[in-house]
Amino acid sequence: MQILNMDDVGTSPMRKYALEKIVQVMNKLNPARVMEGNFDIDLNSYARVYIIGFGKASFNMYAGIRDKVMEKLSYAGIIIPDDERHDEIFPELEILRGTHPYVSNLSVESSIKLLSHIKELTENDLVIVLISGGGSSLFEIPENGIDMDDIRRISSEVMDNDGDIYVLNHIRSTLSSVKNGKLARFLYPASVRAFIISDVVYDNLNIIASGPLVKPVAQVNIREMADKYINDNRLKNILAEKAVSGNLEDKYFLRVKNTIILKNLDFVDSLYSNLEGEKINLGSNVNGDVKLVSQDITDILKRLYNIKGQGFWFVCGGETTVNVTGKGKGGRNQELVSRMMEYMDENENFLFISMGTDGIDGKSIAAGGIVDNSTRIDNLASYLENNDSYTALSESHGAIITGRTGNNVSDIIFGFYGRTNNNF
Template sequence: MKRTFEDLEPSRVMGNAIGDLDVSRYSRIFVMGFGKASYEMSEGIRDHVRKKLAYAGIIVPVDQDVSGFPELEILRGTHPYTSSLSVSSSRTLLSKVKPGPNDAVIVLISGGGSSLFEIPEEGITIDQISEISKKMMQASADIYELNTIRSCLSSVKGGKLAKLLYPASVFAYIISDVPGDDVSIIASGPLSENKLDPVAVYERFRNVIGVDIERFLKTAQIEDEYFRKVQTRIVLSNRDFVRRIESYVGEPIVSIGSGISGDVEDVSDGIIDIVRSVSRIKGRSFWIVMGGETTVNVRGNGIGGRNLELSLLFMKKCNFSDFLFISMGTDGIDGVSPAAGGIVDASTKARISSEEIDQALKNNDSYTLLSKYGSAIMTGRTGNNVSDIVVAYVSI
């Protein structure tokens, strides 16, 4: 399968995308990046920008293994919850990026940027932001809801980075981990104002958040002038991977697209309904492929993630005699587990008791159970992040 996805690696994608930028027009080039794919993205552009490069720095997860380049400063942050380390690295990054009106700033953005690149607004602490994020995630907040609140609490999100980089020309290259590829939500939209109503989101999660943050929700609108020299471009998304899988699996295949979202319990029900309907219509074995990002309502204190839990739920509910189901995060890390996701089939279901499955789901301990039976997918961090991929095969 290596040949299948090589050209979707961030370094290759960026190598192609950066060719459209005429760096000779600018006095100096600054590169700043944050996210799980920012290292690979920077690798893809280094030859193109090196002659005009004034500074290059990125923020990656503290546990991501990167070797670095002589001209690249590698800073560290924490994910999925932000911390003082992320703040310190973000301040360092901004202190080095001081462009003028004749300079260009290349901003490399990918999933994980919300927690890795962060400086709180005055009046709220980084620990409070981290705790609010944690509580919202555990309450099944989707990425739109979560990042809407994050952008209000941050001094560098919700378009505020655009104001800090003005009057330079800014070129943002984005790898999307958000269903719908909304640039105002990816990494909490550092270069784009949030389009959702933060007050409505806060009202939904007010009791969960437990802290009065209303004063941060009505921030003044950023003037259009600060966005005049900002260009954003999605260079890679979940849709690209779904389409590639479609082309290699071949017929018969049912593609659900890249928009799956919602609680894993509901999503698993929806997938099962689709499988049953398609089986009746086709009357033959078939593949299903889809992508997106689900959420988990955390009730226990086990080790798991949304992909592992979705795999367990599908296996529990599927009554076909022969099936295969794979759900995995393209970043290689699923939730609080070390796994990328889960892979289960009919033989797995035959070996695991219903009691074990129910107990694992109750405690959100899907990784512990699936790893016990060799059904946890272990890749380590991939250096990419375009949300989750689900592939299933049902034999009729």
């Protein structure tokens, strides 16, 4: 990964230092390198080896193990975002396309094609599954009798009735034939090794890509959810008929192993260890509305300064949310640093960076944003009210552009806080 507009955003030694640290960690924790280091399978134990993948990091994950699997490989195919491009080409790898963040007919068609190559599996076969962020929308096959219009309408009603992401995931999983552990039925009785890059807070295997190979931990009352969040009786009845959560037999999971090989905390810890000087690690479970998170983080920084009595670097990670009411361009990371800046006074020396590790932040071409005590944005409140943080930052040397990174472990929040304007 590289920052494509370093000349624009690296306007001071401190900015360049911070941005270069992020680049170093992103390259160190490249999915190909991490995948290679975590691949521990003796392929000689299997007659045939299949590889399927879905998510923003699946290409790089495959690249990391390609040399190790070629001799035994029967098929390799992945589903990646329709706008993702790679200069490197592997002749044996079928690259299919899907859409993100919303499921589309393209995702469904690609998913059906992907699984069509894996038939008549036996106990002597191995299926390696590469899972990363974005997989929930890129990989989808609805249950019989369900079409994409039904899924879209149900999703819309849930959101209109204030259902959160967990309600939405449970309901979507009910309508899917591959989510919530159901992919295991397709791959039975082969041995299955899933290598997973986590893009969710707390790294819950049931949530990452909607847990395609994870047995549901408890049965969910879908009918009760439907009554609460869906108004259309026809859609309620569809959900009731398809409510199979928790009914999968144990046999489908006896030969399935899920392994998280990379997560947000790995990035946070690596970045922290790579910093010089006074520093603090605030962990990787940052979540919540960006308006509240921006205030919470700046409050913590000010309190820590009162204890330390000197400026310090800080790093944390997670994923915030934004209640979008405007029509501007931006994303949660750019809005976060913009709002954090609002809590700063003239005597405070600060540098704030927040960026998505996938290189995409909301409805903009930026990966995230960078601000410091030299940043000046007139009418910032108006930009934020219109959810137009990209426009505000792009005009003030603050929009970080990387392009797609081929990785995805949520967001990194990083910077410096002090109360003197000492030279760096």
